[in-house]
Amino acid sequence: MxxxxxxxxxxxxxxxxxxxxxxxxxxxxxxxxxxxxxxxxxxxxxxxxxxxxxxxxxxxxxxxxxxxxxxxxxxxxxxxxxxxxxxxxxxxxxxxxxxxxxxxxxxxxxxxxxxxSAFPGPKFGMQGVRELLGVHDRPLLMSIFKSVIGHDLDTLREQFYLQAAGGVDLIKDDEILFENPLTPIEKRVEACLQAAAQAEQKTGQKLLYATNLTGPTFGLLDQARKAVATGANALLFNVLAYGFDVLSELSRHPEINVPIMAHPAMAGAYYPSPHYGIAANVLLGKLMRLSGADLVLFPSPYGSVVMPREENMAIKEVLLTERASDYIYSRDGRPQGALPLKTSFPVPSAGIHPGLVPLILKDFGEQVIVNAGGGIHGHPMGTIAGGQAFRQAIAACQAGQSLRAYAENHPELKAAIDAWGIRE
Amino acid sequence: MxxxxxxxxxxxxxxxxxxxxxxxxxxxxxxxxxxxxxxxxxxxxxxxxxxxxxxxxxxxxxxxxxxxxxxxxxxxxxxxxxxxxxxxxxxxxxxxxxxxxxxxxxxxxxxxxxxxSAFPGPKFGMQGVRELLGVHDRPLLMSIFKSVIGHDLDTLREQFYLQAAGGVDLIKDDEILFENPLTPIEKRVEACLQAAAQAEQKTGQKLLYATNLTGPTFGLLDQARKAVATGANALLFNVLAYGFDVLSELSRHPEINVPIMAHPAMAGAYYPSPHYGIAANVLLGKLMRLSGADLVLFPSPYGSVVMPREENMAIKEVLLTERASDYIYSRDGRPQGALPLKTSFPVPSAGIHPGLVPLILKDFGEQVIVNAGGGIHGHPMGTIAGGQAFRQAIAACQAGQSLRAYAENHPELKAAIDAWGIRE
CATH class of the missing domain: 3.30.70.150 (RuBisCO large subunit, N-terminal domain)
Structure with missing residues (x-):
């Protein structure tokens, strides 16, 4: 042999x-x-x-x-x-x-x-996340809480509702929100899912809320179980602060039956040097997918915290490729056939506003999650309009129209463009 | 407040x-x-x-x-x-x-x-390791297996005996030795402790064997318990592949009542760039001690895999300092008094031979572990003589004699110097 x-x-x-x-x-x-x-x-x-x-x-x-x-x-x-x-x-x-x-x-x-073969990979993957949301025909939209530290459940619930009501598909905790007396994980999940249900009556749309899984490593499984039992329908995880193996074990665990979103916190300690460290396509690409991340966040080339475009494209490529030969080494030549791992949803992040959507879709195609924080909360007409403006920008691109033309009949998109411009 | x-x-x-x-x-x-x-x-x-x-x-x-x-x-x-x-x-x-x-x-x-105050720190620390070995008046000597992958228990036992018989105080597994059918952890501990007992009859000296703790994160505690139950009297751990928190949880666990040796594997992905990452004194110094490492390995400035001397001295300083003000920030001024954490033993490593001992002791003083692999196994007169040559080099420095003078009556040291020279 x-x-x-x-x-x-x-x-x-x-x-x-x-x-x-x-x-x-x-x-x-x-x-x-x-x-x-x-x-x-x-x-x-x-x-x-x-x-x-x-x-x-x-x-x-x-x-x-x-x-x-x-x-x-x-x-x-x-x-x-x-x-x-x-x-x-x-x-x-x-x-x-x-x-x-x-x-x-x-x-x-x-x-x-x-x-x-020892790694089952993402339990849901891109397709599974789309199925949970019932959305198959467009890029998804995600938003991030504006600020969470020091805020109570009512504020969180309100922030959540405003984001959800604008038509976003996913909402994630801030990665720096840890267990705290104001918004402990179970109460937080409860409050946010209430707000989600309320928004669903308005939008008719499902939503995933990724709550931040934190605390001592040996307690993470219990913490995740608790969140899931309370109804959490997704988890956010600071993979690099804990190691890939923890993600791998969480994601393959039969009781953790919700998508896991990998946050890139600490990644900048590894990838940016030309001389040292681990390249982004390995760190935030192959190893995340191998470890079972259903969604992977990383700095986009467009916004405030930037990563060179070619590194973004390399991450996208390894998260979405179906080719076995991209992952498998064989002495007998390039292996044929499809990679046995589900794909992971790429989520280029940081400093995204609606005027960047054409660029994102040009680079990533439709298999991408447009992710915004300030670009939603900072909208001149408010948070709900912020979400709507993004959905309009996505719809414009899908209809093959320019944002400017589409904005003529869409005041939310128009206000966003007036505030932040368009980059093409 | x-x-x-x-x-x-x-x-x-x-x-x-x-x-x-x-x-x-x-x-x-x-x-x-x-x-x-x-x-x-x-x-x-x-x-x-x-x-x-x-x-x-x-x-x-x-x-x-x-x-x-x-x-x-x-x-x-x-x-x-x-x-x-x-x-x-x-x-x-x-x-x-x-x-x-x-x-x-x-x-x-x-x-x-x-x-x-949430971190108990090292359970044994430098002083505790000295007490386990009953050695308080000299730098300690550690050796590393020559090669372990693909070898069986008999070879391991023999290698172990030869190292121990030369008078080393600690022996560590290679950090790339994982669970494998030839030398699974329980059998390995058993075989090595047999060899240790045999060597003790010759040397009259106690010895710690740090066996490598590996495998899935959520199974590490069981794996460690198993090793300890078999008699393991120390553990080696690739901290950065698992995260500091795992070390912190292992080291504070009441059943893990043996010293933990932190290996710096992967550290080079973080510390060498001037622009990115985490400095060595934080990564291999403060965070290791805070997490409870009793001994910390890091590349020395002397040998084959090198780190600049000032970085080594910064690591040493934070592992050994007793000053609370080096660790604690207080808005009301520098805190007085002693740091409540035990100190961690510094172990500068890689490419060490007896001719470097004077340099190591000049930089680190007596609170250091001299750690060698090839400098012991590659000794012209064999592995036992390799350990003896190091002990002689340490004795020479403690007696205030030059290695060359001391070597006149110590053929093992002489052979080592002839092979590798002296750097002062």
Whole structure:
């Protein structure tokens, strides 16, 4: 039986390293430890544990560019036999010690079919979220509470109603809302779902409320169960503050039968450096989907907290791809067929206003959640109008009309454009 | 009653930002959300949730230096009222969204007395580890298995014995050893403790074996209990692959009555960039101690995987300090008295050989664990001699003798120096 491998790709910056030698050093050093001094009899036995260099692409600096721009993209295959079927084991194997060894950034991961098969992936996924909401023919709209810290249940309920009444599909807690005496999770879910029911009478529309799951790690399962028992129909989770494995365990748990929305809090500690850390498509893309995130938030390239567009597109690609070959490494060639994981809904976020909707839909297509905070609450005609303006912007794009033309008969959209403009 | 605060300090690089304004934006944006548009009556109520700018130190680039070197160190006080008493809540509050907002690195954290009081800290600490070993008068010596993946229990037992017989005080698993059919945790603990007992008959010396705690997060407590029940007298833990909170919960658990050794795997994804991430003294220093690590490994400035010396000294300082003022922020001035947390043993690691011992002891004093892998197993006279050479190097330094002079009567040390040299 042929061995199976997970493959990590690193971008290594070094002005003069022998990258081929470096790659060999990684392949041996992070697996069997040493090779050349093993007795031949032992080598046969250890072969199945030995890492393999898959690829070394050296990028010499352009003429005139500084030597510091010299780098190589190195791909190493790690035998599945070396680690257990969990993300901490994989990450510690491929980037535990190595992360500290010079300028090295983890830029891609591919998994063996065997490793991948240990992960059920998103329980709902994009399609499942659409089914819960009964909306299949347009991008979804999400909004975020304006401010929550220090506010009581009545204020929360009111904020929630105003957002919901404008026609948003999902509302999420602020990620910095933790257990507190004013709005503890059970009361919060109760109050918000009351407001949702009230708004539904006006809009005729279903809504998901993602309540923030927080507190000590070993208590999260109970906390989630409690929220779900109170009626919570989605959860928000600060994945990177807890580790991918916790998301993975929550999402596969049979009692957590609601979609989980992954928040990118802390992600900026990893992805923005060109020299260190973990690239956004791995951190907020592949690992989130593998761990079972039904929806993934990340900074958009458009708004206030920005991520370069190509990184956004790379995240989108890995959240939505159906191609097995994008995730699975096989020594026998690119695997055919569909990826066995459900897709995760991409949610580009931060500083979004209705005038950005055409750009978002151009980049993401219809399989996207338009997510706004200030762009809804800060609308000149109020929060309800804020939601309506976004829905109008989405409808305009779907009808193939310009926002400006559509706004002529839609005062909410017109007011939004007057306030924030249009970027195309 | 005056409010209490935790304080985060950031290094923000920006060529032209108004840093005072940026600081205000953080203080408001990451707490109450907005301030100037709140009604006056509401302001009184919200004041206790409002972040405060503690300090803004702008560093203009030196004449002739590029504008990209312009930065400010900004300290913001976050009201305790805003977050629960756990590290994920604190980190998400102070560096969740902000981590993604431009060039910003978290370079320090101070805690309120109230926040700190929720953390018992290391159960054993440096002193407790010394008591378990009965060694109070010298730096300790630790060794790491040479290679473990693909090896069986007999090989492990033999490797263990050879390390122990040379006089090392602690032996740790390789951090990439996960649950596997050849050396599952219970069998491994059993085999290694047998070897330890055998070596003790020769050396008369006690020994701690830190076995690697791995697997799914929600199963770690059971896994740890199992190891402890089998006789494990220490645990190794890849903290950053699981999150600080898991360490915090494990270390405070009454049944986990053995020291926990924190491994820095993945740390390089955070600390090396000057612009992004979390500084080593926070990541591998304050947060590890707060979470209850009894021993903390980190790359030394001497060996193969290096960290700048000043960062090492900063880690040492925060692991070993007794001063409350180094950890606690108080609006009423620097708090007096001793920090209520036990100290954590610093373990500078990677590429250490006996010729580096004088440097290590000069930098760290006696409160350090000298940790070696190849410097023990690769000794020309074998693994036992490798341990002995280190013990001799430590003895030489304590006797105030040069390694070279001491080596005249100590062939093991002499062979080590001949092989690897001395750095002073």
């Amino acid at each position: 042929s061995n199976s491998y997970c493959v990590a790709t690193y971008r290594c910056h070094d002005e003069k390293a022998d990258f081929a030698k470096k790659a060999q050093g990684i392949a041996v050093g992070l697996t069997v430890g040493s090779w050349t001094d093993l007795p031949e009899t032992k080598k046969a036995e250890m072969q199945r544990h030995l890492g393999q260099v898959v690829d070394v692409k050296v990028h010499e600096p352009a003429p005139g560019a500084p030597a510091s721009e010299r780098y190589a993209d190195i791909s190493i295959a790690y035998p599945d036999a070396n680690f257990s079927r969990d993300i901490p084991a994989l990450l510690v194997t491929v980037f535990g010690k190595l992360s500290m060894d010079g300028k090295v950034k983890l830029i891609d991961l591919s998994f063996s079919e065997d490793f991948l | 005056s409010n209490s605060y935790c304080v985060a300090t950031y290094r923000c690089h920006d060529e032209k930002a108004d840093f005072a304004k940026k600081a205000q934006g953080i203080a408001v944006g990451l707490t109450v959300g907005s301030w100037t548009d709140l009604p006056e009556t509401k302001k009184a109520e919200m004041q206790r949730h409002l972040g405060q700018v503690v300090d803004v130190k702008v560093h203009e680039p030196a004449p002739g230096a590029p504008a990209s070197e312009r930065y400010a160190d900004i300290s913001i006080a976050y009201p305790d009222a805003n977050f629960s008493r756990d590290i994920p809540a604190l980190l998400v509050t102070v560096f969740g969204k902000l981590s993604m907002d431009g060039k910003v690195k978290l370079i320090d954290l101070s805690f309120s007395e109230d926040f700190l």
